[in-house]
Amino acid sequence: xxxxxxxxxLEPFFAEAAGVSSxxxxxxxxxxxxxxxxAFALDLHLSGSPTVQELVLLAFRPGGASTFGAPEEFGxxxxxxxxxxxxxxxxYVGEETLGRPFYVMERMAGExxxxxxxxxxxxxxxxEALPRQLAAALASIHRVDTADPRLAFLGQPEAGQxxxxxxxxxxxxxxxxxxxxxxxxxxxxxxWLAENPPxxxxxALVHGDFRIGNVLVSPDGLEAVLDWELAHIxxxxxxxxxxxxxxxxxxxxxxxxxxxxxxxxxxxAYQESSGRAVSTGDLLYWEVFxxxxxxxxxxxxxxxxxxxxxxxxxxxxxxxxxAETEWELLNLMEGKAL
Numbered sequence: 001x002x003x004x005x006x007x008x009x010l011e012p013f014f015a016e017a018a019g020v021s022s023x024x025x026x027x028x029x030x031x032x033x034x035x036x037x038x039a040f041a042l043d044l045h046l047s048g049s050p051t052v053q054e055l056v057l058l059a060f061r062p063g064g065a066s067t068f069g070a071p072e073e074f075g076x077x078x079x080x081x082x083x084x085x086x087x088x089x090x091x092y093v094g095e096e097t098l099g100r101p102f103y104v105m106e107r108m109a110g111e112x113x114x115x116x117x118x119x120x121x122x123x124x125x126x127x128e129a130l131p132r133q134l135a136a137a138l139a140s141i142h143r144v145d146t147a148d149p150r151l152a153f154l155g156q157p158e159a160g161q162x163x164x165x166x167x168x169x170x171x172x173x174x175x176x177x178x179x180x181x182x183x184x185x186x187x188x189x190x191x192w193l194a195e196n197p198p199x200x201x202x203x204a205l206v207h208g209d210f211r212i213g214n215v216l217v218s219p220d221g222l223e224a225v226l227d228w229e230l231a232h233i234x235x236x237x238x239x240x241x242x243x244x245x246x247x248x249x250x251x252x253x254x255x256x257x258x259x260x261x262x263x264x265x266x267x268x269a270y271q272e273s274s275g276r277a278v279s280t281g282d283l284l285y286w287e288v289f290x291x292x293x294x295x296x297x298x299x300x301x302x303x304x305x306x307x308x309x310x311x312x313x314x315x316x317x318x319x320x321x322x323a324e325t326e327w328e329l330l331n332l333m334e335g336k337a338l
Contacts, residue, residue: 003028006040006098010057013097014044022047037061037229041107055091059102068153070094070101073228075150077105080205085140086224110216110223115250117217118259126221131261133222134215134243135269141225142204142236142274151205156233163235164197167289175296178303185326189292192333198282204236211248212258237278240270241286246328246338247294247321253338288332295325 007025014023024045031039037058044053060070074093081087088105095101111117118127144151157166172190179186208230216223242248244266249259257266263283271277302319304310331337 001098003030003040007042009097010042013094014046014092017092017094018046020047020049031056053091054107055104056088056107057102057104059098059100061100067155067229070103072153074103076154076228076231077103079144079148079150080141080228083140083144085144086137086222088224088226108216108224110218112213112216112226114211114213114248114259117212117215118250118252118255122219123217126217126219127260129221130217131257131265132269134210134258135266136273137215137222137225138207138210138236138239138243139270139273141207141210141239144205146203146205146233151233154205154231154233156203162197162200163203163233163238164193164200164285164289167234167238168193171289171293171296174300178296178300180303180306183295183299183322183326185329186292186295189288189295189329189333193285193289193292196281196285198235198237198285199279201235201237201276203233206232206234206236206238208232208239209242210239211243211245212250212260213248235286236274236276237282238286238289240266240278241283241288242290242293244283244287245290245294247291247324256338284332287337288329291325291328291332295322295329298322298325 007028011023011025014025015021025042026045027041027043029041031041037060040057040059042055042057044055046053058070058073071093074090077087077090081089088108090103090105092104094103111120111123117123146156157163168190175186175190207225207228209227210225214227215225243258244256244263246253249255252259255261256263263280267278267280267283298318298321301315302322305312305316306319328337
């Protein structure tokens with residue numbers, strides 16, 4: 001569907017949704033949306049209102065590998081926004097207008113490219129504030145009531161099953177499904193996780209992909225948390241471990257919290273914001289899990305190139321990340337990682 005046709009369909013949709021006589025869209029343009037969703041920026045003018053709504057539309061691609069759809073993600077974002085966490089305000093949700101599900105949220109300013117966030121001179125002061133702000137954002141997300149009906153669709157551990165066991169078994173199922181060649185380091189990491197479970201705590205809403213690159217950052221610091229397609233109910237420390245993964249430091253390996261701070265700063269700030277102290281052992285568990293998870297994900301993404309079903313060179317190039325995660329896993333399990 002052309003941008004012009006999308007605009008012609010969206011204008012009456014917005015008018016009806018807002019209960020006004022007409023709507024006009026300006027500045028409609030494509031953004032980077034990822035493999036699951038297409039993203040578009042637009043400025044919405046509603047009749048009778050002097051205010052221009054600056055919005056982002058996320059349209060879910062047919063057949064996209066998403067664990068849930070636009071209405072579910074719209075409700076999830078609303079639950080998080082209602083609690084005051086730094087996320088864009090969800091504004092509209094639709095099903096039929098574009099021939100595929102979509103939702104619309106407010107457009108917020110900031111940098112989202114990870115390498116720029118950790119190196120740009122203009123964001124130097126922001127980096128000083130980010131560990132505390134990231135910890136506070138996670139504490140807010142983890143306070144969302146898991147019994148909220150808007151979260152009922154999310155996956156979670158079965159009765160009698162810990163969050164750590166649930167996530168490990170899910171990941172192992174994916175690994176067994178896609179692996180062809182041997183990966184003894186991954187096998188050892190699965191064994192290590194089974195033998196070193198973390199302390200069990202209360203279940204919480206887990207973002208699932210909380211890292212530099214999935215946040216908006218301005219010179220003032222954190223503006224918004226984005227990309228919720230991996231959200232689930234689980235152990236909140238999973239988010240902390242993922243954020244500390246070496247792959248999300250963008251070359252600044254010594255800054256173990258997302259290339260902007262230290263694990264120690266992150267844990268201290270998280271305890272201050274959440275009231276929960278996190279042991280280094282529990283963080284290590286979830287950092288091992290996060291590196292293993294990313295390693296398995298790189299296998300998933302590389303497989304179409306290796307088996308000849310795709311000639312996309314980007315898929316082939318990501319295969320090198322498998323070895324990076326294996327090296328980091330060995331260092332983590334031996335206590336030698338940065």
